[in-house]
Amino acid sequence: MSESERVDIMLPFYGREDHFRDAVASVLAQDSDRWRLVIIDDAYPDRAPFEWAASVADSRVEVIRHEVNLGINRSFQECLERSNATWVTIFGCDDLMHPRYVTRILELAERYPHAGLLHPGTEIIDAEGRPTRSLVDTAKAFYRPRGPKPLQLSGEDMAVSLTRGNWMNFPAIAWNGELARRIGFSPGYDVVQDLALALDVCEQGGSLVLDDDVVFSYRRHATSVSSWKAVDGSRFVEESAYFGHLADHFRARGWRRAARAARRHLSSRMNALTTVPAALMGRDTRGAGVLLRHALRP
Structure with a gap:
């Protein structure tokens, strides 16, 4: 693995300030320094979160604020366009990275350097950060591939797995930067854009690597989009x-x-x-x- 290889963590923001601050803090607490954080405030009405983020004294953190709200799809596409690292994570502003997230992603990248996307192990938390499990998560677990991990899927097997039941937790995924930037998000989608990009990557020959090492907390709550x-x-x-x-x-x-x-x-x-x-x-x-x-x- 190249010493210059890193993870660009792109964080589009529009939501609760307390969740946002915790998300940023979880990036700053990584046990690896091979990351860059780019925060894109999509014209959230309250400027306080943006001003707090702009005050973070870390040269690896960049903060951008839109003058007008662009919406989910265009903000996600901007995340890809502003990234330049080998691996790109479009991080949720209400989710949490465990301290080993970047380390584990780079370990998987070393083992599967040509993968299209890396999906680490995740846990589900509620609005207050407590472990939880909804009917949706139970269904996702049913469709999630079984067997020893890490597990690699590609071609029609990957397409069938994701189409039958989209078990992915999108904000946890590290995307192959070169491939994702070349493909981009399909315009017009506000819900299935993650599945669409994963299947587009699949059709371009990219594989999906699924891991069980839990290094990410995905927050599920009633006010999410x-x-x-x-x-x-x-x-x-x-x-x-x-x-x-x-x-x-x-x-x-x-x-x-x-x-x-x-x-x-x-x-x-x-x-x-x-x-x-x-x-x-x-x-x-x-x-x-x-x-x-x-x-x-x-």
Whole structure:
């Protein structure tokens, strides 16, 4: 492994200040110094988090603030464009890196230098930082590949695994920088952009390496973008359109198993069904209708 190899940690921010400060602190606490942190404030209404981040006295930390809100997809794309390291992590502003995160990523990189993405072991925490496990996480665990780790997937096997049930925790992933920058995020997506990029990497010949060494805490809470877009049904409108596109694309490519998994997208439909009670409790009958149509359609 080259001594110049490092991890660019790109942190798009729009959220709770306390979670954000903890996320930044977890980067500063890494036991390896082979990282760079770039914080991109997407015009969050309160300037206090940006001002705090700008005061961090560490030459490896760069802070940028947008004049207007660009949204998730464009901010993620900017993260790729501003990166230049061999490996790139698009870190969640409410998540936590364990002190060995960078070290473990570089260990995996040395073993799998040509991988497309490295997925380290993760744990799930709630809004207060306590270990938790939701129905979504139980489903993800069911679809997550089994067997000795690290485990490497590629080609149609990788496409089937991710399409059948997107078990990844996106903010934990370290992407092959050169490959991810060349491909970029597909425009127009606010929910499936991580899955879309992973499958695009797969089609370009990149592999996915899955590890069990837990070095990352993924925070799941009701105010996250994925959570509120699930309750109002909008995430499933996007998912339905994307999986329909995938089914056609995989079929044309000759990946029949992947096309079948995309056409069925059972895990997405099950996730929608389990969200219906929350929509009804919030008196969102329109959202409940969207969820039911997605879950129960033939």
